[in-house]
Amino acid sequence: MIFTGTFENKVDGKGRTSVPAPFRSIITSSPSKELALFPSFRYNALEGMTFDMLAAITQQSGASEVNIFKAAPNKFAPLLRATHRMHIEETGRITLPANLLSHASIATTAVFTGEGHSFLIWSPEQFAQQAVSDIAPVTEANEGFIVDFAAAASSVQGLSS
Amino acid sequence: MIFTGTFENKVDGKGRTSVPAPFRSIITSSPSKELALFPSFRYNALEGMTFDMLAAITQQSGASEVNIFKAAPNKFAPLLRATHRMHIEETGRITLPANLLSHASIATTAVFTGEGHSFLIWSPEQFAQQAVSDIAPVTEANEGFIVDFAAAASSVQGLSS
DNA sequence: TTGATAACCATGATTTCCCATGTTAACCCC
DNA sequence: GGGGTTAACATGGGAAATCATGGTTATCAA
Numbered sequence: 001m002i003f004t005g006t007f008e009n010k011v012d013g014k015g016r017t018s019v020p021a022p023f024r025s026i027i028t029s030s031p032s033k034e035l036a037l038f039p040s041f042r043y044n045a046l047e048g049m050t051f052d053m054l055a056a057i058t059q060q061s062g063a064s065e066v067n068i069f070k071a072a073p074n075k076f077a078p079l080l081r082a083t084h085r086m087h088i089e090e091t092g093r094i095t096l097p098a099n100l101l102s103h104a105s106i107a108t109t110a111v112f113t114g115e116g117h118s119f120l121i122w123s124p125e126q127f128a129q130q131a132v133s134d135i136a137p138v139t140e141a142n143e144g145f146i147v148d149f150a151a152a153a154s155s156v157q158g159l160s161s
Numbered sequence: 162m163i164f165t166g167t168f169e170n171k172v173d174g175k176g177r178t179s180v181p182a183p184f185r186s187i188i189t190s191s192p193s194k195e196l197a198l199f200p201s202f203r204y205n206a207l208e209g210m211t212f213d214m215l216a217a218i219t220q221q222s223g224a225s226e227v228n229i230f231k232a233a234p235n236k237f238a239p240l241l242r243a244t245h246r247m248h249i250e251e252t253g254r255i256t257l258p259a260n261l262l263s264h265a266s267i268a269t270t271a272v273f274t275g276e277g278h279s280f281l282i283w284s285p286e287q288f289a290q291q292a293v294s295d296i297a298p299v300t301e302a303n304e305g306f307i308v309d310f311a312a313a314a315s316s317v318q319g320l321s322s
Numbered sequence: 323t324t325g326a327t328a329a330c331c332a333t334g335a336t337t338t339c340c341c342a343t344g345t346t347a348a349c350c351c352c
Numbered sequence: 353g354g355g356g357t358t359a360a361c362a363t364g365g366g367a368a369a370t371c372a373t374g375g376t377t378a379t380c381a382a
Contacts, residue, residue: 010363014337018362036165055163058277068202068218068240074276081274083165085183089339092361171373175327179372250329253371 001026003114008124010109015096017110023119024092026050035094037121038083039103044126046096046104049118051085096121162187164275169285171270176257178271184280185253187211196255199244200264205287207257207265210279212246257282 007020019027019035027035027050036054040047058076074080086094096106104123111127113120122130168181180188180196188196188211197215201208219237247255257267265284272288274281283291 012363012365016363021361051163054165058163068208077274077276080163080165080277081167083275085165087338091340091363093363095337173374177373182371248328252330252373254373256327 001029002116003119004116005112005114007112008109009112011096011101011106015098015101016093017096018091018093019088020112021092023048023112023114024088027088033088035086035088036083037086037094037096037100038079039100040120043120043122043130044104045123045130046100046106046121047115047118048121053117054083162190163277164280165277166275168273169270170273172257172262172267176259176262177254178257179252179254180249181273182253184209184273184275185249188249194249196247196249197244198247198255198257198261199240200261201281202240204281204283204291205265206284206291207261207267207282208276208279209282214278215244 003023003026005020005022007023009018009020011017027033030050030052032051032055034051035048036051037046037048058080084097084100088094096110101107104121105126106121106123109124111122111124113122113127164184164187166181166183168184170179170181172178188194191211191213193212193216195212196209197212198207198209219241222237245258245261249255257271262268265282266287267282267284270285272283272285274283274288
């Protein structure tokens with residue numbers, strides 16, 4: 001299941017916001033039915049994915065292995081420590097923790113963007129700023145991506161268009 | 162079950178502290194419903210996990226075998242000797258033993274951090290000093306981690322979400 | 323008896339759950 | 353295709369449960 005699209009929702013005084021319905025159905029149909037939410041490494045935003053996805057990634061990388069005697073710190077530790085495990089309530093909302101709200105500079109409005117296996121939550125200002133730099137005309141810098149994307153798209157079978 | 166997140170709780174004069182609710186539910190839903198607590202080998206902190214997890218580790222490594230006649234020291238012996246088996250009381254608290262409190266330099270406040278299959282208990286000072294708890298923008302220092310994370314994420318297969 | 327530990331009771335604050343409402347989008351029948 | 357009906361969704365507010373934490377009583381050992 002792939003997160004796609006952009007949605008803008010309100011954040012109330014309690015920090016509550018509705019998870020966009022298409023995202024919600026992905027999460028609630030996952031085994032744990034729960035959400036991993038953490039500060040994005042790349043952007044001034046929050047990143048979310050199914051908790052199962054996060055667990056799979058950490059397991060796959062050995063990050064959650066129990067290395068009692070190992071001297072070296074677990075390099076995934078900062079991620080695990082910063083990750084909130086969240087439950088989506090019946091009406092489709094989550095409560096964004098205060099520290100994450102301030103990390104992403106979110107006050108009364110949150111912009112959700114699908115990013116494939118994960119999604120991001122932005123303040124409108126941060127999103128607008130980033131979107132400008134992400135969406136650019138074809139240049140030497142992004143030409144490679146466009147070609148790759150076209151190649152991948154053409155190799156996908158069974159699509160109606 | 163994966164321990165994630167960071168929580169700060171009070172420690173009273175008797176050494177009592179509340180186990181953060183998300184951690185508590187993992188422990189109380191384990192078969193033994195009990196907790197293994199021991200000094201961390203890595204940090205100036207305490208490490209905890211379900212008692213079943215510790216048992217599984219020692220069994221898997223053969224550390225719990227009865228070697229009455231063997232002269233060679235059991236490498237798990239120091240760990241097993243230092244481990245306290247603890248019961249979480251009805252109200253969700255544990256009493257941290259005095260020797261563990263002093264090992265971790267904990268006085269009136271304890272910081273709990275999820276580390277995957279285990280969690281750590283720090284003094285606020287030790288945590289602030291040791292943990293790079295803030296996930297910073299991309300820099301040379303954390304770039305390696307980000308690449309690893311991306312690689313792990315992209316290699317996760319067969320997820321229903 | 324005394325000191326320590328563990329179980330029990332009490333409480334304020336926070337969080338979560340549930341109900342209610344307006345609005346939008348989908349659907350269906352004519 | 354138009355109009356009306358229904359369902360889904362986002363959002364506000366309040367009630368109830370959970371949680372962290374302080375204090376008190378029981379239990380046990382030295």
